[in-house]
Amino acid sequence: MSTIPNADPKALYAQTVTETSARIARGEVTHEQVLESQLGRIAAREPSVHAFKWHDADNVRAQLAAVSARPGKLPLAGIAIGIKDIIDTADMPTEYGSAAFVGNRPGKDAAIVTQLKAAGALMMGKTVTTEFASQFAGPTVNPHNFAHTPGGSSSGSAAAVADGMVALALGTQTAGSTIRPAAYCGIVGFKATRGKISLEGVNPLASTLDTMGWFGRSVEDVKLLASVLLGPSSVGEKSGTIRIGWFPGPEAQQADADAREALERAKQSLSKHGVEFVNVELPPKDFIALGESNRMIMSYEMSRFYEKLYRNKAPLGDLTVAMIEFGLQITAEQFKAEREHAERCRQMFAQATKGLDAVLTLASPGEAPLTENGTGSPMFNRTWTTIGVPCLGLPFGKGDQGLPLAVQFVAAEGQDHQLLALGSKIEALLAQA
Amino acid sequence: MSTIPNADPKALYAQTVTETSARIARGEVTHEQVLESQLGRIAAREPSVHAFKWHDADNVRAQLAAVSARPGKLPLAGIAIGIKDIIDTADMPTEYGSAAFVGNRPGKDAAIVTQLKAAGALMMGKTVTTEFASQFAGPTVNPHNFAHTPGGSSSGSAAAVADGMVALALGTQTAGSTIRPAAYCGIVGFKATRGKISLEGVNPLASTLDTMGWFGRSVEDVKLLASVLLGPSSVGEKSGTIRIGWFPGPEAQQADADAREALERAKQSLSKHGVEFVNVELPPKDFIALGESNRMIMSYEMSRFYEKLYRNKAPLGDLTVAMIEFGLQITAEQFKAEREHAERCRQMFAQATKGLDAVLTLASPGEAPLTENGTGSPMFNRTWTTIGVPCLGLPFGKGDQGLPLAVQFVAAEGQDHQLLALGSKIEALLAQA
Numbered sequence: 001m002s003t004i005p006n007a008d009p010k011a012l013y014a015q016t017v018t019e020t021s022a023r024i025a026r027g028e029v030t031h032e033q034v035l036e037s038q039l040g041r042i043a044a045r046e047p048s049v050h051a052f053k054w055h056d057a058d059n060v061r062a063q064l065a066a067v068s069a070r071p072g073k074l075p076l077a078g079i080a081i082g083i084k085d086i087i088d089t090a091d092m093p094t095e096y097g098s099a100a101f102v103g104n105r106p107g108k109d110a111a112i113v114t115q116l117k118a119a120g121a122l123m124m125g126k127t128v129t130t131e132f133a134s135q136f137a138g139p140t141v142n143p144h145n146f147a148h149t150p151g152g153s154s155s156g157s158a159a160a161v162a163d164g165m166v167a168l169a170l171g172t173q174t175a176g177s178t179i180r181p182a183a184y185c186g187i188v189g190f191k192a193t194r195g196k197i198s199l200e201g202v203n204p205l206a207s208t209l210d211t212m213g214w215f216g217r218s219v220e221d222v223k224l225l226a227s228v229l230l231g232p233s234s235v236g237e238k239s240g241t242i243r244i245g246w247f248p249g250p251e252a253q254q255a256d257a258d259a260r261e262a263l264e265r266a267k268q269s270l271s272k273h274g275v276e277f278v279n280v281e282l283p284p285k286d287f288i289a290l291g292e293s294n295r296m297i298m299s300y301e302m303s304r305f306y307e308k309l310y311r312n313k314a315p316l317g318d319l320t321v322a323m324i325e326f327g328l329q330i331t332a333e334q335f336k337a338e339r340e341h342a343e344r345c346r347q348m349f350a351q352a353t354k355g356l357d358a359v360l361t362l363a364s365p366g367e368a369p370l371t372e373n374g375t376g377s378p379m380f381n382r383t384w385t386t387i388g389v390p391c392l393g394l395p396f397g398k399g400d401q402g403l404p405l406a407v408q409f410v411a412a413e414g415q416d417h418q419l420l421a422l423g424s425k426i427e428a429l430l431a432q433a
Numbered sequence: 434m435s436t437i438p439n440a441d442p443k444a445l446y447a448q449t450v451t452e453t454s455a456r457i458a459r460g461e462v463t464h465e466q467v468l469e470s471q472l473g474r475i476a477a478r479e480p481s482v483h484a485f486k487w488h489d490a491d492n493v494r495a496q497l498a499a500v501s502a503r504p505g506k507l508p509l510a511g512i513a514i515g516i517k518d519i520i521d522t523a524d525m526p527t528e529y530g531s532a533a534f535v536g537n538r539p540g541k542d543a544a545i546v547t548q549l550k551a552a553g554a555l556m557m558g559k560t561v562t563t564e565f566a567s568q569f570a571g572p573t574v575n576p577h578n579f580a581h582t583p584g585g586s587s588s589g590s591a592a593a594v595a596d597g598m599v600a601l602a603l604g605t606q607t608a609g610s611t612i613r614p615a616a617y618c619g620i621v622g623f624k625a626t627r628g629k630i631s632l633e634g635v636n637p638l639a640s641t642l643d644t645m646g647w648f649g650r651s652v653e654d655v656k657l658l659a660s661v662l663l664g665p666s667s668v669g670e671k672s673g674t675i676r677i678g679w680f681p682g683p684e685a686q687q688a689d690a691d692a693r694e695a696l697e698r699a700k701q702s703l704s705k706h707g708v709e710f711v712n713v714e715l716p717p718k719d720f721i722a723l724g725e726s727n728r729m730i731m732s733y734e735m736s737r738f739y740e741k742l743y744r745n746k747a748p749l750g751d752l753t754v755a756m757i758e759f760g761l762q763i764t765a766e767q768f769k770a771e772r773e774h775a776e777r778c779r780q781m782f783a784q785a786t787k788g789l790d791a792v793l794t795l796a797s798p799g800e801a802p803l804t805e806n807g808t809g810s811p812m813f814n815r816t817w818t819t820i821g822v823p824c825l826g827l828p829f830g831k832g833d834q835g836l837p838l839a840v841q842f843v844a845a846e847g848q849d850h851q852l853l854a855l856g857s858k859i860e861a862l863l864a865q866a
Contacts (some may be wrong), residue, residue: 072764090741104540109738111632111640118737119765197626198640199544207544207631208664231641231772234780304551305542308523331505332552339664347667413847 002186002217002395002404004164006142012037013164017079021041024078027100031078034065036040038107038124042165047196048146050139051160053085054093055125063122074120075228081116082160082169085126086133088201089113097129097138097316099155103179110201111172111211112229119228124166127156130375133172133205133303136317137375142184144403148368151181152375153205154213158185161215168225169214174205176364176378177296179393179408184368184376186395186404187215188423190222191413197229206301208339209294209385219394219423226420235366235416238357242275242422244409245352245359250284251291256366258399264361266396267423268409268432270360270426281358282345282352287383290345293338294382300335302329332399346387346413352413358392363408367399376396380408390416391424435619435650435828435837437597438577438772443780445470450512451653454602456764457511464511468497469514471557475598481579483592487526488517488558496555505682506555508661514549515602518559519566521777523636524545530571530586532561532748543634545645545662552760557599559633560589560765564788566605566638567735569750570808573643575617577836581801585612585808587646591618594648604646606818607638608727609797609811611646611828612841617801617809619828619837619840620648621856623655626847627630627821630662640816641772642727651676652827652856659853661865666850671790675708675855678785678792683717683811684724689799696795699829701841702866713792715778715785721815723778726771727815731767736760779820779846786845790855791825794840800832813841823849825856829863 007014013036018416023029024033046052062080066320083089086096095101113123119233128138130153140155143163150159154171158181161169171178173191193214193365199210212229216222227233248263271277303310303324310316310324320332353359362380367374372423384391399405409426440447445467448456456462462601471615472490487842497511516522519529521539529850546556561571566586573588575581576596583592587604591614594602604611606624615622624646632643649655660666683695700710736757738742743749745755786792802809817824825842832838842859844852 072766074765075769107537108636111637111643114637114734114738115640118734118768132694192627195626195630197628197644198632198637200632200637200640200643202633203541204544204631204633207548207633210544210631210633231776232769234773234776300551301547305544305547332507333505334666335551336508340667343664343667352436386710 002162002188004162006166009208011282013041016218016221017167017224022211031064031239033069035060035080038165039176039241041163045163045165047142049141049159049163051127051156051163051165052125053095053128053156058117060122060124067120067122074111076116076224076357077120078122079168080122080124081168082124082127082157082166083113083159084154084170084172085129086172086203088168089123089126092123092126094126094329097131097133100309106201108201113201115228119208124268125337127160127169129153129318130155131277131320132203132302132306133174133177135319135375144186147272147370148403149184149371149375150369153186154181158182158187158215163185167216169215172202173211173213173381174209174298175385179381179391180364180376180378182215182393183364183406184404186215188214188219188222188395189215190420191385192230192416193390194418203307206298208297208301211385219420219427223420226416230416231385233329233421235258235417235421237423242425243356244270244275244277245263245280245356246277247280247282247359247361249361250288252362254379255362256399259362259364259366259405262397262405263360263407265433266430267330267360270332270429273429278356280352283349286345286348289341290383290386291379293342294386296330296334296338298387299323299327300330342386349387349389350412358409358411358419363393363406363409367401367403367405384410389413390419392419394423394430435621437595440597444475446474449651449654450600450657451651464497464501468493468513468659469743471598474596478598480511480595482574482592482596483577484560484589484596484598485558486528486561486589488616493555493557500555502551503553504644509549509657510553510710511555512601513557513599515557515560515599516546517587517590517603518562519605519636520546521560521589521601522556523557525653530564530566530731531741536610539634541634545630546634550659560593560602560756562586562754563588564750565636565735566610567606567756568752568808574802575806577619578679580803582617582804582808584617584801586610587614588808589690591615591620593650594650595620595850600654602648605635605643605644605650605816606646608816612814613652613797613811613825614740614823615648616797616839620650621652621655622646622648622826623659623853624818624824625663625849626823629849637738639731641734644818652853652860656853658851663849666854668850668854669829675858676789677703677708677710678713678789680713680715680794682794682813683721685795685797687812688795689832691785692795692797692799692838695830695838696840696861698866699863700793703862706862711789713785716780719778719781722774723819724812725815726775728777728820729763729767729771730819732756761789775819782820782822783845791842791844794841794843796826796839798832800836800838817843822846823852825852827856827863828837828861
């Protein structure tokens with residue numbers, strides 16, 4: 001479980017949903033008190049953190065009053081969630097991080113927002129995203145050190161959870177937009193299997209790659225959202241030895257020394273607790289090229305989607321313009337060849353990891369870079385996004401600059417609930433490290 | 434390959450994309466001639482068939498001129514496609530089959546439309562859908578007999594393909610909205626594995642169930658769209674015996690006698706050609722209940738999504754209002770229980786069909802009903818939609834009223850390309866029946 005910087009550890013905002021829900025069930029506190037604690041935290045910290053693009057305390061209070069009046073037991077009753085601002089909301093603006101969409105009001109909620117509302121969740125507001133969930137950054141800073149990036153593209157969602165403004169927030173991942181900011185902000189990040197969760201009403205970056213993800217400060221909290229968004233889990237307690245594939249990856253040497261050491265330390269610590277490690281063999285050349293496939297597929301698709309805005313000289317960030325111009329040079333044949341390569345790698349990964357519970361790998365190249373250096377590299381995430389498999393990032397230790405580090409567990413396609421069940425165990429074991 | 438009613442079999446509009454593409458490649462005909470042939474067919478038949486909600490011949494001609502000017506080889510260059518009118522298009526109206534959205538112009542294309550345009554396809558127009566892809570029907574009739582329904586909800590797309598107005602068209606399926614109209618119209622229908630194709634910019638009916646599908650007049654044509662929408666296939670020629678599971682299903686007795694006989698005849702004919710059949714055991718009670726799970730999940734989700742329109746007294750069809758009112762009575766606990774049941778059935782199906790290439794089952798209860806009796810029952814489709822597996826409907830024979838019948842092949846989750854590869858073989862074998 002991650003800790004919140006500069007926080008009163010006894011404050012309600014600093015607790016997980018699992019903790020506050022138990023206290024609400026025992027009658028010790030109310031939903032209103034938890035929400036007011038979070039609203040107080042936002043009032044105090046948002047002027048520095050800039051996690052939200054749109055937030056209105058009275059709007060959320062009104063949502064809680066309405067939910068409290070609803071009959072029956074709702075799985076997310078009264079829980080406030082941060083919504084990445086590329087996800088359409090009918091009653092809040094949705095600007096996609098773009099100056100071309102200032103004041104944009106979609107006519108309807110995204111399917112995922114409808115699901116959350118039906119489950120009793122409150123929308124805390126719209127969180128800052130990079131432009132179109134690409135690279136051009138918004139104003140959010142890393143709550144652990146305001147000079148550093150929270151990562152992107154789900155910058156505001158990661159920062160809001162890390163800072164105790166909300167316990168849960170939605171992100172998306174097309175390259176490394178969920179697992180990377182989770183790592184930089186020291187929280188739990190989860191990216192689902194591609195296609196498992198509807199993207200109806202989510203603004204596209206690259207439709208072949210776009211995938212839902214979300215953030216929490218514990219695996220249990222992350223599971224709570226999973227049970228609504230992925231459907232209830234029927235995964236039982238795993239018996240027998242946990243078998244993890246060891247795959248620092250062919251580009252591990254490009255990571256910082258502290259990140260590589262953390263990965264080794266996680267392995268040793270889990271081994272000590274009886275977890276069995278197996279070296280995973282994946283052809284290095286193919287898997288390095290897979291990162292490039294991600295960049296090519298993304299650039300090709302996003303350039304076609306945003307071409308009209310570009311031609312009409314809409315106000316676009318320089319990194320977005322560069323990506324569109326690059327993407328428009330890619331031919332349909334190249335695009336097809338990259339998709340074929342991705343498909344071959346998907347099959348190789350499935351073969352190479354048969355019988356394993358997950359693969360342990362790097363979550364990011366290291367600590368969060370300084371803000372002026374961008375939102376960081378997705379190089380240790382884009383591989384997995386491209387082959388569609390579920391990923392779980394767990395905070396683990398600190399780096400040389402005192403900022404959070406993390407490790408990543410990757411499972412077979414469709415094993416989302418299994419990965420989260422495993423994650424709870426691993427989280428407990430790593431906490432003893 | 435299906436035949437077009439009241440058509441000149443030598444006309445270009447009556448041929449498949451595979452056929453016309455070969456002729457274009459040989460320099461015998463041009464893309465412009467193929468398009469003009471289809472436009473002529475639309476001009477002649479649309480006043481009776483009513484397949485399109487929006488269509489403009491000059492708009493499509495302009496698209497072809499623009500595509501012809503693009504450099505490089507595009508996989509769908511110059512091929513006109515019908516787009517179901519719940520799929521957003523930035524340059525054509527998108528009305529969701531709803532009087533509440535007359536003249537609606539989405540600001541952007543759905544992700545799938547962007548993909549098709551990038552691949553060089555032309556948008557022939559927006560095809561009629563039932564209201565919000567639910568049950569309240571539009572004006573489209575069955576090209577084989579104007580007194581009968583084309584099926585729903587993808588009514589216009591199925592009718593347009595069956596009538597030779599286009600060779601390919603997009604549909605969606607939440608219960609039986611692709612495979613059923615394909616069966617009624619005597620064409621090939623394909624529903625992908627749930628989640629494999631982006632729904633960004635597709636108007637939701639029930640986000641847990643909504644799935645992309647499409648129509649063609651041959652499996653080869655259907656594969657052509659698959660290679661763009663699902664990505665290129667890496668499935669090689671299958672060697673060895675084809676093994677098919679036999680599963681008329683626990684509710685087969687509710688189908689018409691001619692549909693049941695067609696299913697038996699398909700089995701006998703394939704057996705004669707060396708296909709091995711294995712009885713598939715799935716618990717009847719659970720799989721009958723799965724149909725009900727589909728209805729409950731759909732009603733729950735669509736009622737939450739459309740509740741605001743309903744409360745604001747928007748102009749909604751009576752069947753839509755009834756479904757919203759029914760759905761609002763369903764509690765979050767019931768919804769959760771139905772999703773749990775669906776998940777159990779998903780796992781049972783995966784277990785029971787291991788080692789099989791596909792399962793053979795009914796595609797519809799029989800021939801297309803008369804228009805006044807609605808769009809027909811999705812009872813033989815909703816089971817498969819709910820567990821997310823890919824489905825291929827193939828036309829096979831005629832019923833007692835002289836209208837088309839069909840059979841359905843269902844494969845394991847994610848085996849989309851494999852199912853289509855199998856479909857080509859089966860189509861050839863059934864043609865010899």
